[in-house]
Amino acid sequence: MTKGTFWERLIARIIDDLLFSAVFLVALAFIGLTRPNLSQLTSSLLILAALMLNEPLIKIAYNSWLTSKYGGTLGKLVLGLEVLDENGKKLKKTLSIFRHTAGYLVSGTLFFLGYFWILRKDKLAWHDLMAGTVVIKKKPHRAFVTAVFVITLVTINIAALAGIILTFSSNQNLRNDVEGLVKSISSVEIDKPTKPTTLETV
Amino acid sequence: MTITQIYKQAFNVVRKNKVLWAFGLAVLTVSGAGFGSVFNGGSNISKGLGQFDSSKLGSASARLNSQNDQLSSILPILSSFFSSIPMTVWLILGLGLLIAIVMGVIISLLLRGWAVGSLIGGTFDALDDRNEINFATVAMRGRRSFKGLAKLYFFPSLVAALVTVPFILTSIYFFISNSTVLGIIFISLTMLILMIAHLVIAIAGIWAERLVAIENMPWQQAFWQGLQMFKTNFVRTMQLGIVNCLTGCVTGCLSLAVIGSLVATLVIFGLIPIIGWALLPLITLLIIAILVLGSLVTALVLTFKYTTWSILYRELTMAGKEKMEKND
16 A cells, blocks of 8 residues: 655645635625625624634544544545554544644644654654554545645635625625724724824923 | 763653654643643743833833723724624624633643653653653553543642632732732732742642653542652752753753844844845744754753653652562
């Protein structure tokens, strides 16, 4: 069995990150489509923030569950990679959680040195060495599928971003609310007594 | 064993077992320094740099006063805006925040327990020579004891915090009832007692960590036995603690001196207009190198200190066992 290379694993990671950012941007674009006023937008953003606060937890759950259930995250599966334990079997849940928490913690220290360790001959990251896991290339020749996935995800991200810009910039309700709020705050500043000039002080 | 011998042995262990460096880095990332940061921890460069400059207090409070009026005028506008947001949204945000904080604390405690357990287990395996040291074996050591260590970090801290609250409330009461002198005396005494208590708990924690990680002892038993070990081996513990502290200070100062001289050289060259811009990539590289080397040196010092404590622990427990056998 051939092992997954550093570049393949990096692309897998990028796909996962693109997926997460796509979910976030699409959610924002949907919020924009509802043409919210400032109060509604703030409410939606606060709910989104509550989710974003738990993003590390969601990522740990995503990585651990998919790896123990299917042998890898979406990115890895797209590239035909599979994470196996030392017996050549799929990871147990506890080992998977360990790999994606403690393992990633150690690999991430010192400017991700543990990840760059994959560039060595044995193609094992520090989290692989710690958990006794190996990432193998189960399905070779996945360049086309990978390209389709990457292009699709990049397109979704760009489209969502464009949607956000367009919907928010054309939302007159929101603009009026923001302008009203800014105006009422700035009027408070104007009411404030001005600093005495040097002449007045004298 | 003298401290020189402990240092020599620890130096050899850390030099030979580079895997331990990675775990030192992990401990550093998760906890700053682990239990007993006073004696265990790496250099406090970052903490020192981040310290508050009291001379700025006056100007800051003056600025704060002038901004207060402005803020109090804006506040009603903002509060009326935020009150238009439904209560359920705030509840969802609060719930999200609560989950993030609770889970964050739990995960970081468990990771800290694992990282420290691995490092301590790794140093013991390295001292035993016969055991193979690699990522898998050291990580496995941590997996055996991480829950106990997490409890050991959490519960004594919780108790300490709960004990501190009444003292703080009493101090506030003194100040409110205009007994400023009494308040100051009370706060000073409280601070002194709390500092001593913190120090004792921290040093006892050094032994307790090893009792949990090596002997698989439950955390409460380990904590009390750690206190007992500290009491019976007070002089040796304090000796190594102070020497370790000095080592940390010297390493920190040396690192600062090296960084300072490099930065000073660059600033001098940077003042020359033509060279100034050309130096920009070099400065970027230098900052990265400083960050990498700084973390590595701090992690190395931390690993080294953990090893010195492990060596002393082994010596003390072996001596204790021999004594017990003789008595039998």
